[in-house]
Amino acid sequence: MKTAQLRKIHNNIQTWYQTHGRLDLPWRTTEDPYPIYLSEVMLQQTQVRTVLERYYFPFLKRFPTLKDLAEAPLDDVLKLWEGLGYYNRAKNLHKTAQILSQQVQGLPPVLPSTIEELVALPGIGKNTARAVAAFAFRRPVPIMEANVKRILCRLHQLKTPTDKALWEIAYTMIDRENPFDYNQAMMDIGATVCTATNPSCEYCPLQEICTGKNTPLIYPTRKKRTVPTKEQYIMLTLYNDKLALSQRKGKFLHGLWGFEAVEAPLCAAEYLGEVSHAYTHFKLHCKVYLYPALDREEGSYFSPQEIIKTLAISKVDEKILRLYLSCC
Ligand code: SF4
The missing domain is CATH 3.90.79.10 (Nucleoside Triphosphate Pyrophosphohydrolase)
Structure with a gap:
């Protein structure tokens, strides 16, 4: 994609985000890395609404800082996580808080800002590390959750792309001047416009570069799963x-x-x-x-x-x- 075209798409995305984005989500209005990190972990496998209505605020009320989290018994952390599922997420949050607490004696624990340091912490994978880096530290890196994957597949008519291919595309598209808004907007576009079953291409800020907009539902190929x-x-x-x-x-x-x-x-x-x-x-x-x-x-x-x-x-x-x- 040419630089001028990319710049135009970034402008479209930015304008769309300022008008339609979920700007008031609490983890988007704070600059404190800890609640941003917490939201990223809670939002893995869980919908925004569930996190907002039942888990995010009580958790922060009980453990307002990484230090409070590190000092709490694991049973208390699991109790606050009850019903959210995927309990390893809670255990890894707790473990991470404890590791960070031990790093600089006498100072409050802080999250690192580089991807290399973030992925070295328990439960922080490739995507969560980039999300924390982009949202908490404004690093120019893309994120790759389910909504973003779907958009990228449709933009490029990809049915079964590898993760590597998707990451490469994501890096070519990132708005390096404004990674925070760009990444948040991509998630919101995927959640509200480029939806899995009913995409509204006529309202999409990416439509002029989307090669899959005539048959969006065939990208990506959906896996049929049978569970025992x-x-x-x-x-x-x-x-x-x-x-x-x-x-x-x-x-x-x-x-x-x-x-x-x-x-x-x-x-x-x-x-x-x-x-x-x-x-x-x-x-x-x-x-x-x-x-x-x-x-x-x-x-x-x-x-x-x-x-x-x-x-x-x-x-x-x-x-x-x-x-x-x-x-x-
Ligand atoms: S134009 Fe349609 S298919 Fe393409 S990204 Fe937008 S909503 Fe998705």
């Missing part, structure tokens, strides 16, 4: 109006509290019902049983109120708890 279903028996052990839970040790949902999965329910257990939850790679279907124990067995017991107030539990365990409460 896993079946589980869940045994709720009840003693003295309290339920037994343990903190998960395996890879899946590590660190969260959960009810016990068993090979087969005990004969004395009462069937309560079934709950399902869809994860990215599989669907979990649980048959839930209640076992009123006569003696206190080993383990930790909590009342439903204690579970809700103090423990970080997964979405599926929350559904199981709700089922139990609706039956008792």
Whole structure:
């Protein structure tokens, strides 16, 4: 693309952003790198609305600085993340805050500004590093989330491009004078104009350079995914109006509290019902049983109120708890 044409497209994008962009998102109106970084992590796999309505503000209220986050117990961090899913994100945020706290003794922890230093931190990948560099430190680097990928594929009629090819295109298009607005605008254009199923090419600031605008829906090729279903028996052990839970040790949902999965329910257990939850790679279907124990067995017991107030539990365990409460 010629320099003059690129400049014109940058102007179109800038004008579009000032008129239609989501300029008031809280992570766009701050210059503090920490909430910008937090928003980038929360927004991986999660919609803006969910992050805004339920997670971003309570998290910042409880952990207003990287130092507060570093000093908090992981259980508290997971509790604030409860329901947002992909809990490794929360653990990596916590780990990053702790690593940065140890780097300069006596000074508050700060995020680094270079991509090399950012990608060296836990949970910060290629895209998140560039997003933090562009949004928090105004570095002239492009970002590459799902909306941007879709736009680039349509602009260049790409059905199954490699990541490398997309990054190369992204670097040729970046507005180096104004990377913040450019990148934010590209995300907003992808979310509101160049949408997955109903692109509005007539309102798009990129239409004059878009070679795929006549058949946008065929770019990129959409993958069909079938996910397996896993079946589980869940045994709720009840003693003295309290339920037994343990903190998960395996890879899946590590660190969260959960009810016990068993090979087969005990004969004395009462069937309560079934709950399902869809994860990215599989669907979990649980048959839930209640076992009123006569003696206190080993383990930790909590009342439903204690579970809700103090423990970080997964979405599926929350559904199981709700089922139990609706039956008792
Ligand atoms: S012109 Fe249409 S297909 Fe091309 S980027 Fe804009 S909305 Fe997407």
